Amino acid sequence: xxxxxSFAANHPANRDQAKMMxxxxxxxxxxxxxxxxxxxxxxxxxxxFDLWAAGRRPQNFYMLGSxxxxxxIALGVALAQPQRKVVALEGDGSILMQVGSLATVAARKQKNxxxxxxxxxxxxxxxxxxxxxxxxxDNVAMARGAGIAQSAWAADESAFxxxxxxxxxxxxxxxxxxxxxxxxxxDTTERDPPRIRDxxxxxxxVKK
Amino acid sequence: MDDEAPGAWHExxxxxxxxxQVKLVTYVPDNVLRPLIDALHADPFFTTFxxxxxxEAVGIVSGAWMGGLRxxxxxxxxxxxxxPNAIASLAVPFQIPVLMMVSERGTLGExxxxxxxxxxxxxxxxxxxxxxxxxxxxxxxxxxxxxxxxAQAVATQAPCVFILSPLLTGGKVFTK
Numbered sequence: 001x002x003x004x005x006s007f008a009a010n011h012p013a014n015r016d017q018a019k020m021m022x023x024x025x026x027x028x029x030x031x032x033x034x035x036x037x038x039x040x041x042x043x044x045x046x047x048x049f050d051l052w053a054a055g056r057r058p059q060n061f062y063m064l065g066s067x068x069x070x071x072x073i074a075l076g077v078a079l080a081q082p083q084r085k086v087v088a089l090e091g092d093g094s095i096l097m098q099v100g101s102l103a104t105v106a107a108r109k110q111k112n113x114x115x116x117x118x119x120x121x122x123x124x125x126x127x128x129x130x131x132x133x134x135x136x137x138d139n140v141a142m143a144r145g146a147g148i149a150q151s152a153w154a155a156d157e158s159a160f161x162x163x164x165x166x167x168x169x170x171x172x173x174x175x176x177x178x179x180x181x182x183x184x185x186x187d188t189t190e191r192d193p194p195r196i197r198d199x200x201x202x203x204x205x206v207k208k
Numbered sequence: 209m210d211d212e213a214p215g216a217w218h219e220x221x222x223x224x225x226x227x228x229q230v231k232l233v234t235y236v237p238d239n240v241l242r243p244l245i246d247a248l249h250a251d252p253f254f255t256t257f258x259x260x261x262x263x264e265a266v267g268i269v270s271g272a273w274m275g276g277l278r279x280x281x282x283x284x285x286x287x288x289x290x291x292p293n294a295i296a297s298l299a300v301p302f303q304i305p306v307l308m309m310v311s312e313r314g315t316l317g318e319x320x321x322x323x324x325x326x327x328x329x330x331x332x333x334x335x336x337x338x339x340x341x342x343x344x345x346x347x348x349x350x351x352x353x354x355x356x357x358x359a360q361a362v363a364t365q366a367p368c369v370f371i372l373s374p375l376l377t378g379g380k381v382f383t384k
Contacts, residue, residue, distance in 0.1 A: 076271025
């Protein structure tokens, strides 16, 4: 599997053509495919709540604020540990806030980085106000425009699994758009920042 | 004063960063910082690149620290004004020693009213967040301040801000 054209050919051309999936379900599918202590950065709100609910991995980092910084934090981890794959999980509202970070990732040509966007078209945690993706903005097209050529919408759950496998196996950077429903998350992340950071650093082998 | 003479402020900064293994440099550019940015780009010891926003630069350095790589963010005062949320919700509560260096605009001959107004928010924000910060005004204090403060930031797991006064750098001069 190589070459951007063949990569993009089998995926939906836009958000409207992607199946509406469930965040907790696809988060579990992602976590089940992590076999090499890959790092995962969970963006604020329900994105990291469902990552927490999908199982406690010491290589998971759960943000508690600093909306929009999942991709930059993941890029930093990826720069520090080029042998480890790093996944940023981010919401549509969050990535809109820091969309310039996609251009930075592209400019770095960060091979060991994959970005997954959970897009339900709303600021769900604040009451479901629509984001601009609900009104026509397309995260995958924006990522391609920023220079992340390997950007695609996941057509459905099996296509998501294929894209994750590909992103963990082949050089990135990757961006996978997931259209999701508005279900509540399965749990709530424990809000203990020093503990989260300490466990993450031990999970990455930085602290013993 | 010859900016390229040995011992210029930016050469001292570069050398102290190197001694402390601060290898990652993220920045949003500034004219006063230019000789430092140029020196860091020119030295393969450092990984140096620009970001779209200062918050992004702080996020990258935070992630890098957790992955075992030390970094610093370079910016000007107006850029610092975009950072209180990232400092208050990422660096401080997660106890991440994000190093920041701010080229001070807005004082000692500022010609842009926007710069002079936004600059007044910087120290009150740093004081409100109880973030360690030092203003460097003289060449002979640069090495001591940065050397000791990096060691303290790492040992206490706390962010630190270095403010480059126009008294040190010459600042940006009104030329019209």
